[in-house]
Structures are given as structure tokens and as C-alpha cells.
Amino acid sequence: MTTSESSGGGDVSRSLELLWGTGERPTRGPKPGLTLERIVATAVAVADAEGLEAVSMRRVSTELGTGAMSLYRYLPGKAELLDLMLDQVQAEGEGALEEARTWREALHAAAHASLALYHRHPWLLHVNQARPVMGPHAVRALEQTLAHIQDMEGLSDQELVSVIITVEGYVTGVARTHVHAVEAQHSGAMSPEEFWQAQTPVLAQAMASGSYPLMAALDEDAFAGDVDHFGFGLRCLLDGFEALVASRSGRLDAG
Amino acid sequence: MTTSESSGGGDVSRSLELLWGTGERPTRGPKPGLTLERIVATAVAVADAEGLEAVSMRRVSTELGTGAMSLYRYLPGKAELLDLMLDQVQAEGEGALEEARTWREALHAAAHASLALYHRHPWLLHVNQARPVMGPHAVRALEQTLAHIQDMEGLSDQELVSVIITVEGYVTGVARTHVHAVEAQHSGAMSPEEFWQAQTPVLAQAMASGSYPLMAALDEDAFAGDVDHFGFGLRCLLDGFEALVASRSGRLDAG
DNA sequence: CTTAAAAGGGTACGGTGTACACAGTTGGTG
DNA sequence: CACCAACTGTGTACACCGTACCCTTTTAAG
Numbered sequence: 126m127t128t129s130e131s132s133g134g135g136d137v138s139r140s141l142e143l144l145w146g147t148g149e150r151p152t153r154g155p156k157p158g159l160t161l162e163r164i165v166a167t168a169v170a171v172a173d174a175e176g177l178e179a180v181s182m183r184r185v186s187t188e189l190g191t192g193a194m195s196l197y198r199y200l201p202g203k204a205e206l207l208d209l210m211l212d213q214v215q216a217e218g219e220g221a222l223e224e225a226r227t228w229r230e231a232l233h234a235a236a237h238a239s240l241a242l243y244h245r246h247p248w249l250l251h252v253n254q255a256r257p258v259m260g261p262h263a264v265r266a267l268e269q270t271l272a273h274i275q276d277m278e279g280l281s282d283q284e285l286v287s288v289i290i291t292v293e294g295y296v297t298g299v300a301r302t303h304v305h306a307v308e309a310q311h312s313g314a315m316s317p318e319e320f321w322q323a324q325t326p327v328l329a330q331a332m333a334s335g336s337y338p339l340m341a342a343l344d345e346d347a348f349a350g351d352v353d354h355f356g357f358g359l360r361c362l363l364d365g366f367e368a369l370v371a372s373r374s375g376r377l378d379a380g
Numbered sequence: 381m382t383t384s385e386s387s388g389g390g391d392v393s394r395s396l397e398l399l400w401g402t403g404e405r406p407t408r409g410p411k412p413g414l415t416l417e418r419i420v421a422t423a424v425a426v427a428d429a430e431g432l433e434a435v436s437m438r439r440v441s442t443e444l445g446t447g448a449m450s451l452y453r454y455l456p457g458k459a460e461l462l463d464l465m466l467d468q469v470q471a472e473g474e475g476a477l478e479e480a481r482t483w484r485e486a487l488h489a490a491a492h493a494s495l496a497l498y499h500r501h502p503w504l505l506h507v508n509q510a511r512p513v514m515g516p517h518a519v520r521a522l523e524q525t526l527a528h529i530q531d532m533e534g535l536s537d538q539e540l541v542s543v544i545i546t547v548e549g550y551v552t553g554v555a556r557t558h559v560h561a562v563e564a565q566h567s568g569a570m571s572p573e574e575f576w577q578a579q580t581p582v583l584a585q586a587m588a589s590g591s592y593p594l595m596a597a598l599d600e601d602a603f604a605g606d607v608d609h610f611g612f613g614l615r616c617l618l619d620g621f622e623a624l625v626a627s628r629s630g631r632l633d634a635g
Numbered sequence: 636c637t638t639a640a641a642a643g644g645g646t647a648c649g650g651t652g653t654a655c656a657c658a659g660t661t662g663g664t665g
Numbered sequence: 666c667a668c669c670a671a672c673t674g675t676g677t678a679c680a681c682c683g684t685a686c687c688c689t690t691t692t693a694a695g
Contacts, residue, residue, distance in 0.1 A: 141582040154672020155660040182652065192675040194653080203652065257557065259583060264592060271594040282599040283607050290557055291550075291613030298553025302512065302545055327396040328514060337519060339526040344537040352538050358546030361620030368619045409641025410691040436682060447644040449684080458683065 137258060139201050140208040144260035159189060161199050165209045169246070172210065177248035180206075207252050212260025214246050219265075222273050228370075229363055231273030232288070235266075236296050236359050243300040250301055277366070279373025288366060295362055299355050306350045394456050395463040399515040414444060416454050420464045424501070427465065432503035435461075462507050467515025469501050474520075477528050483625075484618055486528030487543070490521075491551050491614050498555040505556055532621070534628025543621060550617055551610075558610045 143161065150157070168185050182203060186193045200206055221238035225231035243249055259267075270289050277285065332341040346352070398416065405412070423440050437458060441448045455461055476493035480486035498504055514522075525544050532540065587596040601607070 145582050145586060151672065153662060153670065155662095155674085157673065159673095181650085183650090194655095194675050195673080197653075198673060257560070261586070264583070264586060264595065268592045268595050271598075275594075282602040283604075284612065286598070286602045287607065287609045287612040288616075290609045291554065291616065294554030294557060294609075294613065295546075295550045295617075296553065297556075298551065299546065299549030301552075302549060305512070324396060324514060327400050328519070331400060331516070331519060337523045339530075340519065340523050343526075343541070347537040347541045349538075352542065354542045354545045354549075357539065357542040358549065358617075361543075361546065361624060362550075362613075362617050363620070364623045365616030365618070365620030368623060369616055406641065408639070408693060410643090410693090412642065414642095437684080438682075441644095449644050450642075452684075453642060453644095 140205045140258050141260075143200060143205060143209060144212055144258070157198065159191065159195065159199060161209070163189065164196060164199055165206065165213050168206055169210050169213060172248040173246060177251045180248075182206075208258045208260070211249070211252055211258070212262050214242060214249065215260070215262040215266060217245070218242055219262075222269050225273050228274040228277045229367070231270065232292050232363060232366070233359065235270055235273075236292055239293065239296040240300055240303065240355060243296075243304050247304055250304065253297070277370050279370065292359075292362065295358065296355075299358060303355045306352075306354075395460045395513050396515075398455060398460060398464060399467055399513070412453065414446065414450065414454060416464070418444065419451060419454055420461065420468050423461055424465050424468060427503040428501060432506045435503075437461075463513045463515070466504070466507055466513075467517050469497060469504065470515070470517040470521060472500070473497055474517075477524050480528050483529040483532045484622070486525065487547050487618060487621070488614065490525055490528075491547055494548065494551040495555055495558065495610060498551075498559050502559055505559065508552070532625050534625065547614075547617065550613065554610050554613060561605045561607075561609075 148161070164185065167188050168180050171184060171188060172180050182196055183193045185206075186196050189195075196206075200209070218235075218238040218241075221234050222231050225234050257263075267289065271285065274285060274288060277288065280288070331337060335341075419440065422443050423435050426439060426443060427435050437451055438448045440461075441451050444450075451461075455464070473490075473493040473496075476489050477486050480489050512518075522544065526540065529540060529543060532543065535543070586592060590596075
């Protein structure tokens with residue numbers, strides 16, 4: 126079915142405690158045989174290998190060689206597990222901005238790092254929605270991005286935050302199309318054959334109906350898989366920021 | 381749990397047949413007591429009222445006064461139902477572009493129409509991912525948008541498609557943040573109290589740790605709920621398009 | 636009337652998340 | 666040391682899910 130999960134059900138404050146928690150152990154009982162890190166890492170591995178729908182409490186626990194209910198000693202439920210998975214993979218983009226020397230380079234690098242993340246973990250397209258729980262890695266990424274766009278002169282703090290949210294949102298939104306296109310490109314047997322060849326005949330018929338003259342008149346390659354819609358949109362977005370920064374620098378009307 | 385669904389499991393070509401199908405009845409058997417439209421409308425109503433996780437085959441069938449298995453006479457499975465729900469709500473944005481007189485107005489209107497759709501049907505944030513099945517309403521929206529951006533002079537067909545994908549992707553990506561912020565604003569009791577007040581203490585502690593100096597130094601209102609990040613980013617994006625169109629019109633360097 | 640096709644739907648299977656009760660382990664305290 | 670409170674591990678059970686299978690009922694064609 127695919128069931129992109131997260132959001133809604135889970136206890137947010139408990140998620141945050143787990144994300145930021147010090148992990149201090151109580152002194153009394155037996156030592157735990159598992160760690161939160163191991164659980165999350167296992168869940169991520171399962172999701173990477175078999176997709177998000179394979180991630181169940183039973184499956185993860187089996188992978189760890191324990192009973193299903195053991196996991197509930199470490200986290201309150203599956204929703205929190207997904208929150209933790211999400212923050213964990215965000216650690217991968219840690220050093221992506223190091224070489225950026227301008228805000229434009231930084232935002233470009235951040236966007237491509239995010240996109241790469243979606244390609245490495247396509248299941249992120251199914252989590253990730255509707256409840257932005259901020260873990261340490263997410264906050265660190267935010268801090269670093271913030272550090273690299275301080276040279277956007279004349280923008281208020283609110284606007285700087287808007288810039289980051291905008292870029293991140295853009296990437297998240299377009300990633301679906303892009304990840305899908307790339308998978309179709311070189312996955313060889315499944316996506317293009319089953320997806321586009323499934324779409325094509327019906328859509329071709331719709332085009333032939335004359336109800337959609339403009340779409341029918343488009344170049345055939347307009348919907349080709351290898352068009353870099355992502356890069357195009359990002360460039361436009363950054364150009365827009367550029368215009369904003371320029372206007373704030375005082376030369377509103379030089380033309 | 382929330383389980384944003386769709387994608388992966390379903391039979392795409394069967395979904396398309398249902399979306400585009402003429403609904404021609406076979407002559408032999410008894411008349412069907414249900415229609416695809418009624419099923420989809422019921423599912424949408426349930427999702428609107430109680431969220432996507434309330435949409436189950438059993439629940440929808442109960443709402444229709446039939447047995448669960450009856451639905452399978454009309455569609456192959458739940459994945460297809462979600463595809464149909466998605467296309468159905470897209471019909472709501474039908475006339476959104478009518479008054480637009482320039483490509484900028486059109487894209488602005490299209491973006492806001494999409495955003496409004498997400499507010500009316502927040503569960504769209506949970507479907508919608510990873511498998512863009514094109515139904516008649518989606519194609520009609522595409523056609524209309526295409527009609528309204530023909531005045532972007534000098535852009536290739538590929539680029540026009542990129543423009544639309546970019547705007548739609550941007551809206552989809554930022555909608556999460558925006559929908560959540562607005563819900564927090566005027567839902568009164570649930571989201572802000574349970575979500576941000578849940579986030580605040582932990583994050584405040586993180587800020588106080590000194591590890592995130594730039595974030596800690598931000599104005600307090602930088603993360604306020606009423607900031608229009610959506611409008612800001614959209615404006616920048618459209619400005620970027622504006623620059624592109626201007627450059628293609630020949631006056632590259634007038635300044 | 637006969638018959639084949641289609642619709643309706645009950646039952647059942649294998650899966651899910653997780654509440655609950657209980658057993659086993661540990662370390663602080665008297 | 667004995668004891669016990671605190672803690673971990675987990676088997677069982679429940680409610681729910683999507684849906685395969687199969688049988689009954691309705692319908693129209695031959």
C-alpha cells in the first residue's frame with residue numbers, strides 16, 4: 126500500500142525528548158540490551174532495502190533478534206520511530222556547505238544535498254510530511270545554512286528564515302518528480318515500462334481528443350525524463366533572491 | 381499513525397482506465413447499486429472529516445451502507461481509490477485562472493489555488509507523494525496553466541513545463557509548513573498548545589546551550605506562525621521567472 | 636426457460652500497532 | 666546478606682487493516 130507515515134498520531138514532546146535526550150540510564154534495573162541508535166539504524170536499513178512499507182515494529186524487532194514489544198521500552202510507538210529515522214538521515218548532509226563561499230553557492234549546495242538525500246532514501250518521500258519535528262541534525266543544518274546566508278544584505282531575520290523554508294520546501298516538492306524521473310531512467314525494468322508505458326496510451330488518446338490542444342502541441346521531449354526541471358527551478362528561485370538582495374542594496378532603479 | 385498512502389502498490393494502468401474510462405456498463409448482469417463517483421466522494425468526505433487514516437475500505441463501505449467487498453467491484457484496491465480521490469479534489473480549482481491576464485498573475489493564482497486546496501483537504505499532504513498519476517482534472521489544470529503562460533516569450537516548451545513543475549513543486553513543498561502554521565493559528569486548542577509548546581522548551585534549552593549562536597540570535601518573531609513564508613518564496617520564484625523572460629527578450633545587459 | 640454474466644457480500648487469512656500482564660534481572664538499602 | 670523497588674524483555678491478545686475466495690442473488694441475452 127505504501128503508507129507514508131508520521132505526523133498526527135505520535136507524541137511530539139516525547140519525540141523531542143528522545144531526539145535531544147541525554148540517554149541517562151536509571152540505576153536500578155538490568156542494562157538494556159538495545160540502544161535507540163541501533164533501533165533507528167536498523168529501521169533505516171530496512172527502509173533503504175525494502176521500502177517504508179517493510180518497516181514494521183515486528184520486522185525491526187526481528188532484525189534485532191528481540192521480541193516486538195521490546196522496542197516499546199525505547200520509544201513510545203511507531204510514529205516516534207519515524208521521527209527519529211528522519212532526523213538520523215539528515216546527519217548525512219553534514220558537511221555539504223563547507224566549500225560554499227556565497228549565499229548563492231550555499232543555497233545551491235544545500236538544495237542539491239537535500240535532493241541527494243531523497244535519492245539515497247526514497248522512502249523520505251513517504252515520511253516527512255505534515256509534522257516538522259526538529260531534531261538536532263535538522264537544527265544543526267539550519268544553523269549552518271543560516272551561517273552561510275548572512276551575506277544576503279538587507280534581509281530581516283524573518284526573511285532569512287523564509288529563504289531557507291522556501292528552498293527546503295521547493296526541494297521537497299520537486300524531489301518527487303525528480304526522484305521518480307531518475308528512477309525511471311536507470312532502474313531499467315520497472316518504472317518506465319510499468320509507469321510511463323502505462324500512462325502513455327491513455328494520455329495519447331486524451332491528447333488526440335482535441336480537448337487539450339496546447340498539451341498536444343508540445344514538443345515530444347517536453348516530458349522527457351532527462352529534463353532537469355529541478356535545476357531549472359532552483360536557478361530561477363536563486364535569481365529571484367538575487368533580485369531581492371539587489372533591490373535591498375539600494376540600487377532599485379538604476380536601469 | 382498516519383500513513384500517507386498511494387504509490388507503489390497500485391496498478392497504474394488500471395487507475396488510469398478508471399480515471400479516463402467512459403464507464404460503459406456491460407449489458408448482462410444486474411445494475412450496480414453504487415457508482416465510482418459516490419465511492420470516491422464518500423472517501424473524500426471521510427478524509428476531510430476525520431483524516432486519511434480514517435479512510436479504510438470497511439469504513440467507506442459502511443458509510444455507503446454496503447459490505448466491504450462490494451467496493452472491489454468498482455476499483456481494484458485502495459491505492460486506486462486514493463488516486464481517484466486525488467484527481468477528484470483537483471476539480472475544485474477549475475476556474476482559478478480565469479481572471480489572470482499575465483503569466484505572472486496566472487502562476488500566482490495557480491499557486492494560491494493549490495495552497496487553498498491543501499487547506500481544504502489537509503490529507504492531501506499525506507497522499508500525493510511519489511506517483512503522479514495524471515487524471516482528467518490534473519491534465520485540464522495543466523492545459524489551462526499552459527494556456528496562461530504562453531506569454532512567457534522566448535521559453536522553450538521544455539522550459540514552460542519546467543515552470544509549471546517548479547511552481548507546483550514549490551507549493552507542495554511549502555504547503556506543509558504553511559498549512560501547519562495556519563492550523564496552529566486558529567485551531568485553538570490542539571496544534572499550537574501541543575505542538576509548539578511541546579517544541580519550545582526543548583529547543584529553548586538547545587538554544588541556551590550555545591551550540592546554535594545564529595539561531596539563538598534570531599529575532600523572536602522569525603519563527604512566528606503568521607509569517608507569510610509562502611508568499612515570500614512565491615514572489616521570489618516569480619521574480620526569477622521574470623528575470624529569465626527578460627533575458628530571453630534580448631535586453632540582457634541594459635543596465 | 637435456460638444460462639451466462641455481473642453484482643453483492645460473508646468468511647477467512649495474514650498482516651498491522653500496541654495494551655496488558657507477567658517473568659527475569661539488577662542494584663540500592665536495611 | 667536479604668529484600669525489594671525499579672527496570673527490561675516479551676508472550677498473549679485485541680481491534681483493525683487490505684483483500685482472496687466463493688457463494689448467492691439479480692439480470693438480460695439466447
